[in-house]
Amino acid sequence: METLREKIRQEGEVVSSSILKVDSFLNHQIDAGFMMEIGKEFARRFQDEKITKVMTIEASGIAPALSTAAVLGVPMVFAKKTTAATMDTDVYVEQVESFTRGTTYDIKVAKKFLNQGDRVLIIDDFLAYGHAALGLAKIVRKSGAQLAGIGAVIEKGFQSGGKLLRDRGIRTESLAIVERMEEKEVIFK
Ligand code: 5GP
Numbered sequence: 001m002e003t004l005r006e007k008i009r010q011e012g013e014v015v016s017s018s019i020l021k022v023d024s025f026l027n028h029q030i031d032a033g034f035m036m037e038i039g040k041e042f043a044r045r046f047q048d049e050k051i052t053k054v055m056t057i058e059a060s061g062i063a064p065a066l067s068t069a070a071v072l073g074v075p076m077v078f079a080k081k082t083t084a085a086t087m088d089t090d091v092y093v094e095q096v097e098s099f100t101r102g103t104t105y106d107i108k109v110a111k112k113f114l115n116q117g118d119r120v121l122i123i124d125d126f127l128a129y130g131h132a133a134l135g136l137a138k139i140v141r142k143s144g145a146q147l148a149g150i151g152a153v154i155e156k157g158f159q160s161g162g163k164l165l166r167d168r169g170i171r172t173e174s175l176a177i178v179e180r181m182e183e184k185e186v187i188f189k
Helices: 002-011 021-025 032-045 062-072 132-142 161-167
Strands: 053-057 075-081 093-098 102-112 119-127 146-156 174-182 185-188
Touching: 002 021, 002 032, 002 146, 002 174, 002 185, 021 032, 021 053, 032 062, 032 174, 053 062, 053 132, 062 075, 062 119, 062 146, 075 102, 075 132, 093 132, 102 132, 119 132, 119 161, 132 146, 132 161, 146 161, 161 174
Parallel strands: 053 075, 053 119, 119 146, 146 174
Antiparallel strands: 093 102, 174 185
């Protein structure tokens, strides 16, 4: 998606050779209009997949997952990282390794929001090593729903997540694939 690559070139901050910061439109402030364009692009790519639900993890996955779900006309459900007093107790739980924090955390989804007949599209902001996506995929499998595919706004092609998911036969679509990052420059595939 050229408009996304251009936005990353203009607004992205290369924190290190492995971490990209896009706080101005995706990870802190959200460019709402641009997020709708992202949703339209994911919806276009997965239009033949008969998606019934979009799934993500709070917090940064919510914006692109919501815009995609809005275009597809289906609900969006996000896995929670913390347990609020109001959280259902009947939940699917998986452990996920955090790329940005170097720790592990549990993700939880109430069982009532995933059904056997669902065809689920997982959307996330970044694809690095694939831990978040695989954790969500495991929850989809546990629920008996079908995984239709995974969409990442930005894939870091030099980390192993994309290969891991595609080698498992999971359809994985990324709107921008970063080949490498040098000094202040982002080089795309
Ligand atoms: P993975 O589970 O694929 O290793 O990492 C994906 C998750 O880590 C994403 O949900 C994202 O929030 C975070 N992440 C991974 N790499 C980056 C990065 O370079 N920049 C930002 N902002 N988040 C990242």
